[in-house]
Amino acid sequence: MITHFYPTALRIITCIVAVCSAVSATLLGTAPPPQGLVVLDPTDLRTTAVVLTISLGVVAPVAVLIADPLRCLLLKAAVFAASGFGNAMMLSPLLVVPFQETPTLLAVICSLALTVASIVAYMESVERKNARRRANT
Template sequence: MPTNDEDLLVITHFYPAALRILTCVVAVCSAVAATLLGTAPPPEGLKVLDPADLRTTAVILTMALGVVAPVAMMIVDPLKCLLLKACVFTASAMGNALMLSPLLVVPFQETPTAMAVVCSIAVTLASIVTFMESIERRNARRRANT
């Protein structure tokens, strides 16, 4: 029966592959959701906000936070800048979650948006666990050298 330490090592061991796979899922799902929103008519029933501007802003934010930023994090070495990756994927999850607003959502958009949110949260958690594991390894090496 594996212990918690062995579970952490498994997450750290598979983190680079999981990062690539989940980043691709986030980018594709975000792009699909942004495309669906961009091709839909502007939302109706808004009194204060301009519907076309709201839709355009949502599409741009989704492309920036859901596609460009995660793909940029994939370019960096998988085991470097782990806290930055956690922050970027948290922002990606929040940006995609905002797309689920009843004012913005269009048919067929909910599924790719929800998948992007879940995958972004998974990468965030994996990045934090991997970061904590690297700190633990560094502290263990420091204790062994002392």
């Protein structure tokens, strides 16, 4: 059942993840560096967070759309899990800026939803292959 809706959900929710991640990275990139850090350089921390958010939250999920929706499902699950954790990093009290929490939280929830959907679609495809193999023997 999920494999029927998975390609459409993949496109729509991936676009939501990419847009929310881009908005979050833009808000963080335009904000001043975080204050109160003693050991870490605030500018380097902000730059690293922006680069990770762009790479894990925008580039990687959009790159997943290039492949066939029902191929490499475990790889897609791993990419969306990394995207979710990369966006969750942006919710740190040291990094968060005003208005950034909402798009970041939406990106995290959508990424984790696609991770679960990819795993379920993979399990369903394996079950279908096993059923075909049993029917042939």
